[in-house]
Amino acid sequence: MVAESVDLETRAERAESRRGLLIGLPTYLYLILFFAVPLVIVLVYSFATRTRTGSTALSDWNLDSWARVFQGPALEVSIRSLILAAVTTLLSLVLSYPFAYWIATRPARLRAILLVLVMIPFWSNFLVRTYAMKFLMGSEGPLSLISQLFGGPPVRILFTQWAVLIGLVYGYMPFMILPLYAALERMDWSLVEAARDLYASGWTAFRKVTLPLSMPGVVAGSVLVFIPALGAYVTPAILGGGRTPLLGDYIVQQFLQARNWPYGAALSMAVMVVMLIATVFYFRKGGRTL
Amino acid sequence: MNEGTATRPLVDRLLAAHGWLVYLFFYAPIVVLTVFSFNDNSRVGVWTRPSLRWYGEMFRNDDIMRAIRNTLIVAAVSTVVSVVLGTAAAISMERFRFRGQRAMDGLLYLPIIIPDVTMAVMMLLFFVQAFDLLEGFTGIRLNLGLGTISLAHIAFNISYVAVVVRARLAGMDPHLTEAAADLYATPWQTFRRVTLPLIMPGVAGGALLALTLSLDDVVVTSFVTGPGSTTLPVYVFGLVRREVSPLINAVSTAMLLASILLVGVSLGFQRRSGARQGPSDEDEGDANDATTPMVGHLGRVGADAGGM
Amino acid sequence: MSRPAVELVGITKRFGDVVAVDDLDLTVGDGEFFSLLGPSGCGKTTTLRMIAGFEYPTEGTLKIHGEEMGLRPPNERPVNTVFQSYALFPHMTVADNVAFGLQMRKVPSAEIEARVKRVLDQVQLRHRADAKPSQLSGGQRQRVALARALVNEPEVLLLDEPLGALDLKLRQNMQVELKELQNRVGITFIYVTHDQEEALTMSDRIGVMDEGKLLQVGTPEEIYEGPRSRFVADFIGDINLITATVSGPDRVRLGNGQEIEVRSPGPVGEEVTLALRPERLELYDLDEPMPENHTKLRGKVIRRMYYGDAYFYDVEVGLDHPLEVKEENRPDVETYDMGEETVVCWDPAAVNVVTD
Numbered sequence: 001m002v003a004e005s006v007d008l009e010t011r012a013e014r015a016e017s018r019r020g021l022l023i024g025l026p027t028y029l030y031l032i033l034f035f036a037v038p039l040v041i042v043l044v045y046s047f048a049t050r051t052r053t054g055s056t057a058l059s060d061w062n063l064d065s066w067a068r069v070f071q072g073p074a075l076e077v078s079i080r081s082l083i084l085a086a087v088t089t090l091l092s093l094v095l096s097y098p099f100a101y102w103i104a105t106r107p108a109r110l111r112a113i114l115l116v117l118v119m120i121p122f123w124s125n126f127l128v129r130t131y132a133m134k135f136l137m138g139s140e141g142p143l144s145l146i147s148q149l150f151g152g153p154p155v156r157i158l159f160t161q162w163a164v165l166i167g168l169v170y171g172y173m174p175f176m177i178l179p180l181y182a183a184l185e186r187m188d189w190s191l192v193e194a195a196r197d198l199y200a201s202g203w204t205a206f207r208k209v210t211l212p213l214s215m216p217g218v219v220a221g222s223v224l225v226f227i228p229a230l231g232a233y234v235t236p237a238i239l240g241g242g243r244t245p246l247l248g249d250y251i252v253q254q255f256l257q258a259r260n261w262p263y264g265a266a267l268s269m270a271v272m273v274v275m276l277i278a279t280v281f282y283f284r285k286g287g288r289t290l
Numbered sequence: 291m292n293e294g295t296a297t298r299p300l301v302d303r304l305l306a307a308h309g310w311l312v313y314l315f316f317y318a319p320i321v322v323l324t325v326f327s328f329n330d331n332s333r334v335g336v337w338t339r340p341s342l343r344w345y346g347e348m349f350r351n352d353d354i355m356r357a358i359r360n361t362l363i364v365a366a367v368s369t370v371v372s373v374v375l376g377t378a379a380a381i382s383m384e385r386f387r388f389r390g391q392r393a394m395d396g397l398l399y400l401p402i403i404i405p406d407v408t409m410a411v412m413m414l415l416f417f418v419q420a421f422d423l424l425e426g427f428t429g430i431r432l433n434l435g436l437g438t439i440s441l442a443h444i445a446f447n448i449s450y451v452a453v454v455v456r457a458r459l460a461g462m463d464p465h466l467t468e469a470a471a472d473l474y475a476t477p478w479q480t481f482r483r484v485t486l487p488l489i490m491p492g493v494a495g496g497a498l499l500a501l502t503l504s505l506d507d508v509v510v511t512s513f514v515t516g517p518g519s520t521t522l523p524v525y526v527f528g529l530v531r532r533e534v535s536p537l538i539n540a541v542s543t544a545m546l547l548a549s550i551l552l553v554g555v556s557l558g559f560q561r562r563s564g565a566r567q568g569p570s571d572e573d574e575g576d577a578n579d580a581t582t583p584m585v586g587h588l589g590r591v592g593a594d595a596g597g598m
Numbered sequence: 599m600s601r602p603a604v605e606l607v608g609i610t611k612r613f614g615d616v617v618a619v620d621d622l623d624l625t626v627g628d629g630e631f632f633s634l635l636g637p638s639g640c641g642k643t644t645t646l647r648m649i650a651g652f653e654y655p656t657e658g659t660l661k662i663h664g665e666e667m668g669l670r671p672p673n674e675r676p677v678n679t680v681f682q683s684y685a686l687f688p689h690m691t692v693a694d695n696v697a698f699g700l701q702m703r704k705v706p707s708a709e710i711e712a713r714v715k716r717v718l719d720q721v722q723l724r725h726r727a728d729a730k731p732s733q734l735s736g737g738q739r740q741r742v743a744l745a746r747a748l749v750n751e752p753e754v755l756l757l758d759e760p761l762g763a764l765d766l767k768l769r770q771n772m773q774v775e776l777k778e779l780q781n782r783v784g785i786t787f788i789y790v791t792h793d794q795e796e797a798l799t800m801s802d803r804i805g806v807m808d809e810g811k812l813l814q815v816g817t818p819e820e821i822y823e824g825p826r827s828r829f830v831a832d833f834i835g836d837i838n839l840i841t842a843t844v845s846g847p848d849r850v851r852l853g854n855g856q857e858i859e860v861r862s863p864g865p866v867g868e869e870v871t872l873a874l875r876p877e878r879l880e881l882y883d884l885d886e887p888m889p890e891n892h893t894k895l896r897g898k899v900i901r902r903m904y905y906g907d908a909y910f911y912d913v914e915v916g917l918d919h920p921l922e923v924k925e926e927n928r929p930d931v932e933t934y935d936m937g938e939e940t941v942v943c944w945d946p947a948a949v950n951v952v953t954d
Contacts, residue, residue, distance in 0.1 A: 016386060017387055031401075032397070121320065123550075127545075128549075135319070237527075248407050272404055469685035471673045
């Protein structure tokens with residue numbers, strides 16, 4: 001009697017778990033075929049050899065491509081990209097925090113409107129927004145015109161690192177604003193009042209209460225800006241003119257121009273690993289609470 | 291207290307000034323571009339008079355028209371398929387427990403985390419390899435084209451849809467499905483009558499996200515595109531790298547308009563579904579609804595991050 | 599009790615290592631109002647969920663009207679549930695919510711309409727038929743949840759703390775309404791609650807649960823007057839628990855050495871716990887005449903609390919804890935001040951010996 005009942009519960013659970021797997025099965029199969037398998041193929045390619053004609057020989061397995069990832073031009077490009085991504089993140093944070101704080105402390109009705117105003121550029125086509133920046137900054141563009149109208153020199157900022165930086169901040173800042181806003185909006189403001197009640201000045205209350213409580217938003221926003229900024233391809237290609245390559249265009253070059261697929265594969269794997277580490281850091285540091 | 295009342299307005303004013311400057315930073319390039327797209331002059335920097343000349347050029351340009359057609363096909367196909375697959379995966383993840391779930395969970399998150407460039411490389415190498423194999427076995431040679439672009443877009447869109455729908459599912463009272471079952475509904479009836487209507491805003495948000503990502507994608511598409519299957523973003527990207535031209539201004543403005551239209555549609559949809567839920571705490575609801583798709587877009591911010 | 603409505607035999611439910619329900623035997627009669635009472639986490643809700651079919655027992659058998667339920671899913675069981683959170687479908691109107699179960703069972707739509715109207719009349723919500731749940735007050739939602747279950751005329755109605763989210767006044771009104779409703783429709787109610795007052799006022803019988811075990815089953819009077827264990831005594835109402843040692847037939851020795859009379863306390867030498875309701879104790883002046891064969895303990899009032907309808911006194915009598923005494927607020931009952939010397943007095947029949 002009892003033995004049969006034990007069977008019942010497990011049978012029920014098994015049927016339920018079969019149903020769960022079945023519902024998701026087409027998706028999982030799709031992702032295995034069109035994502036997991038490709039990932040493995042890239043990994044395999046990174047150990048292959050480039051022939052003289054530029055094709056890839058899936059034989060003579062070696063670590064040459066991986067060795068090149070940590071030397072010479074790749075290292076230089078990586079460091080430049082890392083610095084640029086870090087500066088982009090920092091600049092976005094400094095600009096976004098007061099902005100998100102401001103929105104979060106507005107009355108509900110105004111807040112909704114202000115948020116929609118953030119959403120519109122956020123949802124707008126990224127390529128077009130980057131192009132708009134290029135148009136604005138060009139030597140024949142409106143900024144230049146205005147400068148010359150007042151007797152100044154034409155603006156020569158396009159195709160410099162500065163243009164790329166501005167473009168990246170412009171492109172990815174919403175990724176910073178939204179988690180910051182979410183963290184601040186969710187905050188219990190009576191905590192700040194409690195701090196004030198306990199003799200903290202406005203600034204101290206911010207430093208000791210608001211800032212620590214919004215930390216998950218800071219971490220989330222930073223990772224969300226850092227990751228795409230590090231792998232950026234479109235922005236440097238348009239605003240940097242490809243003069244000083246960053247990781248994104250450097251990898252693309254290996255496939256579309258240099259035709260060194262094993263090297264490109266190794267590079268793209270390396271970038272992915274860096275991003276996975278950043279993501280794990282994010283989940284460890286409060287990504288959970290958001 | 292005195293110091294408090296004295297500094298408060300100043301801090302507020304500074305914050306407000308900063309806020310409006312940020313909006314200026316966001317909108318100035320877009321607005322300027324839009325204005326100049328109506329400039330008659332073929333030199334971009336010189337304003338002569340307003341005209342629709344470049345929009346006319348755009349509609350007469352066969353390459354652009356073909357690219358638009360390709361883009362819409364890919365976006366439609368990849369959105370529909372990824373919404374179905376992503377929603378199914380979300381339900382399977384959120385509502386069931388099965389062996390291998392953690393591995394599948396990771397697989398579901400990875401496409402969001404992975405950089406565009408890596409994704410592009412993966413897709414290229416996969417299709418090249420798969421087509422080589424296929425030719426070896428069957429003698430049929432397949433080529434890169436709209437099919438491969440769609441398959442690649444679905445591969446990254448599924449995850450975004452799943453994240454948005456999962457957030458919605460997680461916020462749903464689990465007793466609702468139990469109540470339906472208690473009231474004699476079969477699992478399928480429960481899904482049709484209760485679960486699906488309630489997660490619909492999430493499904494719609496996921497669809498919008500998938501559509502936007504598909505319409506935006508340059509990097510992955512440019513790796514798996516074939517002759518004649520160029521999409522609009524890839525085509526525009528090719529032009530934009532080299533030059534600034536009034537024609538691109540017009541095309542860009544048209545693309546912007548499409549994006550903003552999509553946002554408008556989604557906001558309208560959410561407002562309506564919010565209204566249907568009743569008038570209580572509408573203000574709060576609006577603000578939150580507005581952020582839902584975003585939080586989805588950020589993907590990694592998903593509430594169920596614990597699964598990683 | 600003709601045919602039992604629900605029978606649980608040896609039901610155990612484990613979640614991993616946690617035993618939520620431990621070897622539970624229970625029979626609920628047809629038409630009975632049965633309450634499962636216990637603190638949160640005692641397994642009462644899990645028991646209810648197993649009857650509804652949301653969980654399957656790890657061990658044991660479960661029958662509804664003599665039919666074994668086995669792996670039958672909730673939608674094929676002749677029971678309906680009123681959820682604690684009500685679980686009203688937020689995207690449907692009140693009428694659609696109520697009609698849901700009938701629609702699922704393919705009842706003809708004309709009949710559905712009639713039955714929905716009738717049940718909405720019963721719960722006085724006909725005028726809110728087209729409202730959405732979010733537009734209703736807590737009490738109204740509660741009544742919709744009830745109507746949604748009742749309209750199906752289930753053989754057994756399961757209620758999971760249905761009044762928990764309501765405020766006190768409303769809760770008291772609903773207690774009366776629920777009991778009357780049950781009398782009227784004659785359906786078996788199984789009612790889960792942690793509120794002893796709810797259980798006492800409405801139930802025909804109560805089962806008290808703790809840590810997955812069913813400790814005692816009985817009528818409200820049996821449970822309140824004759825708790826068999828320390829837990830049941832303590833959980834239901836206020837009570838004085840006194841440790842004592844059995845010193846003879848019908849006699850125990852208290853901590854302060856005094857011997858008092860207790861009916862059949864157990865074998866001599868055993869340590870027992872005596873349970874005494876505060877309202878069964880009386881206070882007397884030292885020189886006042888007292889009932890002859892009542893137990894008397896001399897002590898001093900160390901706290902007095904005013905409850906409106908009664909006074910509660912803490913009287914220090916030289917035991918581990920002071921004794922709590924409740925005296926009704928009537929003109930003929932004398933009040934005592936802090937520090938006043940007094941005698942606590944009770945009928946030996948009022949003492950209950952409970953196990954630990």
